[in-house]
Amino acid sequence: MTAYELLAEPIRKYIRDKGWSKLRPIQAVAIDRIINTENNYIISARTASGKTEAAFLPILTKVDFREEGVQVLYISPLIALINDQFKRIDELCIHLDIPVTKWHGEASKSGKNKLIKHPSGILLITPESIEAMFCNRPYEIPLLFSNLKFLVIDEIHSFLGTNRGIQLNSLLYRIQQSCKNKIRVISLSATIGEYDEIKKIGGNPDNTKVLLDTTPRENLISFRYFESDGVELPLDLVKHIFQNVRNNKTLIFPNSRGKTEEVVHKLKRITQKVGGHNNYFAHHSSINKEIREFVENFAKDSTYENFSIACTSTLELGIDIGSVDKVVQIDSTFSVSSLVQRIGRSGRKEGQKSNVTLYSTDDWSLLQSIAIWELYQKGFIDNLYFNQTPFDIALHQILSVIKSHSGITRIDLIEQFKSNYSFSNISANQFDEIINHLTEIDLIENVEGEYIIGLTGERLVNNKEFYSVFITEKLIPVINKGNLIGELKLTPQIREGENILLASKVWKIIEIDLKNKKIYVDKATDGKKPIFEGDGGDVAKEIRFEMLSLLTSDKLPEYLDDESTDRFKDLRHRFANIEILDIEFDRPFILGNEKITFYTFNSTKVNRTIDLLLKYCKESQELIYNYDEHSSSFEVSLSIEEITQLLKELPTLIENVDDYLRKQIDENLLFLDFSKWIKYLPSQLQIITLKNVRYDFEETISFLQNLNIKT
Incomplete structure (x- = not known):
């Protein structure tokens, strides 16, 4: 039977109604393997290759959704991605009478309550919301997940090598303890370099197989160089970007929120002088959620209007913003995988090429960009570091487990962690050491032989910040006439009287209210330059080795423009x-x-x-x-x-x-x-x-x- 014939008739009807001429290669393979085997799978394919459908078409065919309980748990790193995928999955399920529920901090309470009363269908959730469930609704976990059949983890690479990934793996283990079935794990990603470690997600590496789509993607690449002599982007660079993007739908990736705001601000000033569309937007985590969603929806609905969105990694993952013609990267990314994700945001239509321009403002950024591009051409993806003894996340999960019990003995507590594959390299003695220390600092206490959260621990565990293991920046709301514009990190540069860039506009800081933690601003009219900020990132040794190899080679990259070529030759000459x-x-x-x-x-x-x-x-x-x-x-x-x-x-x-x-x-x-x-x-x-x-x-x-x- 063909992959299409393996699917249930309602799914085949969905495919016909969508007008698909055929299934994509990764979809056909995934349908066959997921339906005909009991393995876990990692579906690795380029952006916009149909990975979501590759997972859900066979799952919807294989699972009997008439059974009680949540049948499929979809886990995403981003709330915005959940909201986006909800529409796609709900469209798939609408004619199958399968309920689809979103569960995160911004989702409706009515939808959550309905699921608790009648657990069924598909649940879309973040790791932090699963953590909150264990802490606040521990007795509902078996009710929801005891009959779970599939876990689908989207953008799995974003969890790898991070504390959040260790937390997720621990939560999956705890869910499996409440489930009477063997749960199958389907992971999705466009950029994976470390398959051995990713196979450990879900705790069954020997039964996890990789489905890799090696279909090549054509890229139109160009390098441009504009020397920077200060903290601001060179004006000639911004002018070149303007000419490059003015007649297209474009994503622009600087390497910081400050540069994101700066480039949008300057592009707007240019378009006001020379004419053109005004659809220049900034998109990053400090901007108010409603403004970010407006930008996403504007891009998705802009069939005929051109636009440019300057963004950080907030649009690096697979949020659907429709068709993008070009991607612009300002100065080098810090990893190959990041560049792969960004390149994949353009050329998403069948037969379309990715169109990418890489700008550099100094010679070392240029060299790093060339090295990353060369590694990408060779098919290299960064190997991530995995902390084999994550004591800090073990500590967090100890608190979470104690919180989810009315009381738990030391033996039972340690027993839960002895079999938790997330902490297999941490010894029983080290768990003892952590538990003893938590008792000493009053985060937990022993009452009649059972551990409960201590008085000091209550303030920590009962705070919503407990659910996340990643550090969130302490940001202060920025208010204009009662309206929330966004948030800023309070740095020495943020002072009353200074101009700042936020949500693509220049604001003057009128008052910094430290007591109530608010920054009040008004529209800036004095023409004073706004202040900017910058970020950095870790670079892998393979990138640096490639940089050295390029410097010592006689080969000259053909894709460089004249200025980039000259700068590259100058840098090579220093080591000649x-x-x-x-x-x-x-x-x-x-x-x-x-x-x-x-x-x-x-x-x-x-x-x-x-x-x-x-x-x-x-x-x-x-x-x-x-x-x-x-x-x-x-x-x-x-x-x-x-x-x-x-x-x-x-x-x-x-x-x-x-x-x-x-x-x-x-x-x-x-x-x-x-x-x-x-x-x-x-x-x-x-x-x-x-x-x-x-x-x-x-x-x-x-x-x-x-x-x-x-x-």
């Missing part, structure tokens, strides 16, 4: 007299007047580790150096003999680095600001987590011990 034979361990040292610049061309984590060790050195000896992550370099005020000796000695410091890290934590709590729950861990487990997540000592030792200095 240095012979690099081993890309992994040969490294250039540029000799200057009383200073040497050491280019590591290694990952951010290795660079961060070297920086830590150099800071440790400064405790006992006079050392002047400057670390620049952007160029992956260290400028050191030493002779070549001195720096050679220093780099040989750095690995020996690692043996005693724990005391130094403890001192840094004691002196600056922001040292732990990468994790929301690490501060509640015992001291030694804090150190282990810090070393595992922020640094890479093993890779650094190997790098320094095998380093070949080239001058």
Whole structure:
């Protein structure tokens, strides 16, 4: 039988009504495998290849939705994506009499109450809402999920290598404990580089298979270079973007919210002077939800009107905003997977090519962009780091499990975690250590042999912030005449009298009310330049190796424009007299007047580790150096003999680095600001987590011990 013939007749009718001439390759394969086997599957296919239908067409055919309880649980990283997918899934189910329910903080209470009274159909939810269920509705979990058949996890790559992914995996284990069936897990993504780890999601890696769509996608790529001499984007660059996007539907990806606002503001000023459409929008997490939704709906409904949306990663994932003609990236992304996601936002129609312009404002950003593009062409996707001993998330889940019970013995508590595959590398002794420490700091207490949440813990666990394990920035509402414009992070630059960019408009800060945590603004009319902000990101060693390889190659990329070519040649010329034979361990040292610049061309984590060790050195000896992550370099005020000796000695410091890290934590709590729950861990487990997540000592030792200095 063909894949089409395997589907139930109502599903076949849906396909005919949609006018589909045929199923896409990934859909045909997924339908056959999901219907005819009992395996878990990872469906990996490019953006807009029909992954949602590839999962749901066979699921809707296979599952008997007349049975009681939620049959299919769809998990998404974004509320906006849930709202978007709800429309698609509801359209699929509307003629099948299958209820579809949204469950998140913004969903209607009536829909949730209806599901609780009559659990059935398909539930769309975020990990945080599942966590809230366990904390606040523990006795309804079996009622909802005891008959669950399928878990569908969308944009699975966004969870990988993150605390949120560990939390999700733990929650899936807890759901399975309440279920009388074997639950099948179907994961969806356009960018996966680490299949072995993703197979562990759901706890059954041996029974998880990968369905990979290798259909190539054609891309129209162009590189443009405009030198920046300050914090603002060069005017010529913005003018070029304007000409590039004015007659198209475009997504523009800067690397920060500040740059997002800046580019929209300047594009609007240009269009006011020279004429053209006024549909220039900013879209990022600090903008009010209603404004973001207006932008999304405007784009989706704009059949004939052109538009440009400058956005952060908020539109990197698969929210449907309709057809986009072009994608613009301003300065390099920090990963290949991020570029893949962004490229995939254009050329979504059958037979259409992705049209991408990559702008650079300095030579190192240009080199990184070229390296990422070359790796993309080779099919490389970043391998993510997975914390094998996530003590901080184990602590969070211990609190959650205790909260969901009226009381639980120590034996039963530890027993729940011994079989939880999310924490398989954490020993029983380490769980004991965490539980003892939580008792000492009054987050939990032992009452007549059973653990309950302590008085201090009640304030923590009963706060809605408890449901998430990722750190949310402390943002302050920005108000204009009673209307919420958006939110801003309060930084030293945010002062009364300053102009800011938010929601694509310039506002003057009239008052900062610290007591009530509000910023009051009015429309700016004085022409004063608004202030801007910037962000960064971790870069993998493979990207830096490719950058070094490009610098030492004779090959000149054909896709560069003249200015990009000239800048690339200039950068290559700086290293022209240095012979690099081993890309992994040969490294250039540029000799200057009383200073040497050491280019590591290694990952951010290795660079961060070297920086830590150099800071440790400064405790006992006079050392002047400057670390620049952007160029992956260290400028050191030493002779070549001195720096050679220093780099040989750095690995020996690692043996005693724990005391130094403890001192840094004691002196600056922001040292732990990468994790929301690490501060509640015992001291030694804090150190282990810090070393595992922020640094890479093993890779650094190997790098320094095998380093070949080239001058």
